[in-house]
Amino acid sequence: MSVLNKLASQTAVYGISSIVGRVLTYLLVPVYTRYFAAAEYGIVTGLYAYVSFLNVVFTYGMETTFFRFANRPGADRRELYDRVLSLLLVSTAVLTAILALLARPLLGLLEIPPGHEQYAVWVALILGLDAVAAIPFARLRLENKARKFAGIRLASILLNVGLNLFFIVLCPEVMKGETLPWLRPLVEAVYDPGLGVGYVFLANLIASAVTLLLLGRELLDFRFRLSLAPLRPLLKYAYPLMLMGLAGMVNETLDRILLPRWLPDNFYPGKSSLTAVGIYGACYKLSIFMSLVIQAFRYAAEPFFFAQSTDKNSPVTFALIMKWFTLCCAVIFVGISLNLEDFGLFLRRAEYREGLEVVPVLLLANLFLGVYYNLSVWFKLTDKTYYGTYIGAGGAAITIALNFLLIPVLGYLGCALATLACYFTMAMLCWRLGERHFPVPYPAARLGLWLLGAAVLVGLGWLVTVEGWWLRHLWHGGLTALFLLALWLVERPRQPRAG
Structure with a gap:
């Protein structure tokens, strides 16, 4: 269990920055939904x-590639760091310039009216700064400097949140003369x-720039080395990961790009397509708690899995990790889905709460995405990353096809259902292929029953309507407690019997 304890402790440290940071960012949702209309x-x-x-x-799989090659016997980690970061610096400069020049076409795809081109330029700069920071952050993870990693991440998020509150909340109040009138000269400037x-x-742009300053030691401890020959094996390993990542982003984000284009006119009476995107995007934020667990887990698990790859007991360890990860995510799914009435209060305007029906679907979808990330260890450890590309491409095809079919019929609920179908299929494909190439004794049937039970309880909570605030909360709280009790009774650790 010491190995699991080490993973858990590192996940906790990464989780502090991830969870606290994401929660702080999440607390901006009530601000945005109060000060901005859904179309904005x-x-x-x-x-x-x-x-x-x-x-x-912008990063094209180089983070995972850096981990893989840094853990190979005899690897010169310093030279590898220099070469990977040099490559990223050059590619980032080129991509940022191209994206800034394409600002107007990019906004046109989202049906954003002219006059907002600077938004796209700022987005290009954010992408560039974050890409440059990716490898120094990966180096901190590789060197087990979780505290420094978490501290810099958290400082960046705090600055981002603080600037949002300053510009969106405080400045308008100061300009009206209602708050801190002595700040008016500064605000006017x-x-x-x-x-x-x-x-x-x-x-976000200011926070990304400050992040690079905080990574100054890692950036200064770097010598520019750009030579194609040593980079070829890295790129060969990385490009399937990039394709896999692109397919993953198709699955994760394409719905918000396709929704305004494929939603029929006046599908939601009196609401524009951008309004529908705003409602869906705000409700998507309510699935953040599942994403928090997955993100914190990934930060710690990726270097952990590579480090454990040579241990003969690693399959048993991976199976145990999968079990407890899935059960924790199932608790989050049940707890939020059955108590969505309370979580929905974070969406300050009533127009945003019209889309709450998508949240349980998205929570379950993200749960299966987390399962997929766990299962994907087999093709990373066996250097068969092209399987990840195939699986991701299949998921992308499902996402595009189902969005095309469901958006005109179900609106943003169709987007959520397409996401669920995609991630479920990807997890099942990855599991079946993994059994053939890198067998791990996952308790698949047992976990499947737990997830089925969780879905049934959530469905029961939504289908059986109870009048009255107190009775409704008692009903939903009782179902949540029932699931937790069942988990404890079945899965609690048992002491071996004496004698």
């Missing part, structure tokens, strides 16, 4: 969908009321 928030949702997608292009949602991107 649709601009934020749409552009950040591109950010998630293009992040994969730095604040432009016409920028609106642009401050969301500007705050």
Whole structure:
């Protein structure tokens, strides 16, 4: 269990920065949904969908590649770090320039009216800065400097949140003369009321720049080395990961790009397509707690899995990790889905809460995404990353096809169902292929029954309506407690019998 304890402790450290940071960012959702109409928030949702997608292009699988080659016998980690970061610096400069030049076409795809081109330029700069920071962050993870990693991440997020609150909440109040009138000269010097949602991107850009400053030691401890020959094996390993990542981003973000284009006119009476994107994007944020666990786990698990790959007991360890990861995610799925009425209060305007029906679907979808990340260890450890590309491409095909079929019929609920179908299929394919190439004794049937039971309880909670706030909360709380009790009774550790 010492190996699991080590993974758990590192996950906890990474989780502190991830969870606290994400929660702080999540607390901006009530701010955005109070100060911005759904159509305005649709601009934020749409552009950040591109950010998630293009992040994969900017880093093209080099983080995982860095881990893999750094853990090979006799690897010169210093030289590897120099070569990978040199390559990323060059490619990032080129990609950032191209993206900035394509600002207007990019906004046109989201049906964002002219006059907002600077938003896309800021997004390009954010992508560039984050890409440069990726390998120094990976080096910190490789060297088990989880505390420094978490501290820098958290500082960046705190700055981002603080700037959002300053520009979106405080500055308008100061300009009205209702709050801190002595700050008015400063506010008048730095604040432009016409920028609106642009401050969301500007705050992010400033925070990304400060992150690079905080990584100064890692960046200064670097010598530029760019030679194609030593990089060829790295690129050969990385490009399937990039394709896999692109397919993953198709599955994760393409719905918010396709929704405004494939949603029929007046599907939601009196609401524009950007309004629908804003509602869907805000409700998508309520699945953040599942994403938090997955992200924290991934930060710790990827280097951990590579380090454990030579241990003869690693398959048993991987199976145990999968079991407890899935059960923890099942608890999150049940707890949030059955108590969504309370979580929905974070969406301040009533127009946003119209889309709450998508949240349980998205929570379950993200659970299967986490399962897939666990299962994907087999093709990373066997250097068969092309299987990840095939699986991801299959998932992308499902995402595109189902969005095309379901958006005109179900609107943003169709997007959520397409996401669930995609991640479920990817997890099942990865599991079946893994059994053939890298057998791990996963308790698949047992976990499947737990997930089925969780889905049944959530469905029961939604289908059986109870009048009255107290009775309704008692009903939903009782179902949640029932699931937790069942888990404890069946899965609690048991002491071996004496004698």
